[in-house]
Amino acid sequence: MWNYEKRLQYPVNITQTNPQIAQVIISQFGGPDGELSASMRYLSQRYTIPYREVAGLLTDIGTEELAHMEIVCTIIYQLTKDLTPEEIKASGFDKYYVDHTLALWPQAAGGIPFNACEFQSKGDPITDLTEDMAAEQKARSTYENILRLVKDPEVCDPIRYLREREVVHFQRFGEGLRIVQEHLDSKNFYAANPAFDCRKS
Amino acid sequence: MRENKMEQMKLFQWINMVSFAVNDIVLYLDTHPKDQEAIAYFNHFREVRTKALKEYEKNYGPLTLDTAKADQMWLWSTQPMPWEGGYC
Numbered sequence: 507m508w509n510y511e512k513r514l515q516y517p518v519n520i521t522q523t524n525p526q527i528a529q530v531i532i533s534q535f536g537g538p539d540g541e542l543s544a545s546m547r548y549l550s551q552r553y554t555i556p557y558r559e560v561a562g563l564l565t566d567i568g569t570e571e572l573a574h575m576e577i578v579c580t581i582i583y584q585l586t587k588d589l590t591p592e593e594i595k596a597s598g599f600d601k602y603y604v605d606h607t608l609a610l611w612p613q614a615a616g617g618i619p620f621n622a623c624e625f626q627s628k629g630d631p632i633t634d635l636t637e638d639m640a641a642e643q644k645a646r647s648t649y650e651n652i653l654r655l656v657k658d659p660e661v662c663d664p665i666r667y668l669r670e671r672e673v674v675h676f677q678r679f680g681e682g683l684r685i686v687q688e689h690l691d692s693k694n695f696y697a698a699n700p701a702f703d704c705r706k707s
Numbered sequence: 708m709r710e711n712k713m714e715q716m717k718l719f720q721w722i723n724m725v726s727f728a729v730n731d732i733v734l735y736l737d738t739h740p741k742d743q744e745a746i747a748y749f750n751h752f753r754e755v756r757t758k759a760l761k762e763y764e765k766n767y768g769p770l771t772l773d774t775a776k777a778d779q780m781w782l783w784s785t786q787p788m789p790w791e792g793g794y795c
Contacts, residue, residue: 681738
């Protein structure tokens with residue numbers, strides 16, 4: 507069950523449209539290391555994690571990623587609000603506009619649609635948490651790539667916030683991985699899948 | 708009216724701040740469930756947040772359904788949405 511809260515996790519108030527930069531930022535909505543992928547990754551993985559505190563962590567971070575998706579979508583929405591056909595043509599936004607007008611649709615900056623193949627839910631806690639740590643680093647790199655292109659402080663500010671959260675999530679997933687490893691003992695030295703091979707009969 | 712808007716903005720920003728404190732400590736507590744200092748921190752900010760959300764609802768309208776009270780008008784869906792900029 508989820509509840510909606512009528513506020514962004516971090517405020518977004520952009521006064522200057524910029525459809526060109528919106529086309530870059532959209533990767534953090536529907537791209538390979540975007541927030542939609544992040545949320546679906548953690549919320550899919552959590553069911554088979556055999557340790558409750560790690561399942562809780564995946565639930566809470568997966569939920570926060572939904573809030574981040576809303577921040578990214580708000581940035582794109584405000585960057586493309588009330589564009590004229592002339593502005594759309596001049597900025598190269600026409601190729602997106604022809605299919606979606608000014609609506610939000612999850613895709614990568616290169617136009618590749620959102621795809622579940624961009625994340626894994628493997629059913630092995632060590633594999634999944636290692637992927638999650640890598641995912642947070644990939645998202646951080648993407649935000650840093652965006653920050654090198656964006657100069658508008660009203661856009662940079664929420665992007666910097668999102669980048670910082672990737673660092674915090676990486677730290678927490680590292681602790682989650684440590685919790686999993688502490689559950690493994692000398693009888694499972696080679697870390698056979700604790701979600702499958704070591705089930706209590 | 709203008710002063711009222713300033714007060715609303717200040718309370719909205721306060722809600723964002725204390726909610727972030729709650730969000731962030733929740734992730735920490737997930738992996739450190741016995742940390743007494745973190746538990747006290749959570750309890751404090753959870754209470755501050757709940758109080759602020761109730762106060763906001765009373766003066767300007769609901770940000771959560773748990774604090775929404777329907778009166779003459781259903782404000783939950785008729786007030787601004789978060790992506791419009793500003794505050795709801």
